[in-house]
Amino acid sequence: MPNIASSKKRVRTTAKRTVINTARKTRVRGFIRKVEEALAKGDKVAAQAALKSAEPEIMRGVSKGILHKNTGARKVSRLSKRVSKLGK
Numbered sequence: 001m002p003n004i005a006s007s008k009k010r011v012r013t014t015a016k017r018t019v020i021n022t023a024r025k026t027r028v029r030g031f032i033r034k035v036e037e038a039l040a041k042g043d044k045v046a047a048q049a050a051l052k053s054a055e056p057e058i059m060r061g062v063s064k065g066i067l068h069k070n071t072g073a074r075k076v077s078r079l080s081k082r083v084s085k086l087g088k
Helices: 005-041 044-064 069-086
Strands: none
Touching: 005 044, 005 069, 044 069
């Protein structure tokens, strides 16, 4: 446990940010899971709708710093590729 005032504040701040970041990560994973489930069922319409809502959420995660820029782009790219393959 820190003794310095600024270190104590850092502990409090880090605890708050951890809760917020965990919630954001969970939210992004939930949106990705909806796309995955629609893909597993083979429902192209549902998969497209889920991807349309998941893409901004993933990019929001990138802008908030919970995902790296390239990771977000890669996830969106791979999901959209799988959704487009579904109809063929």
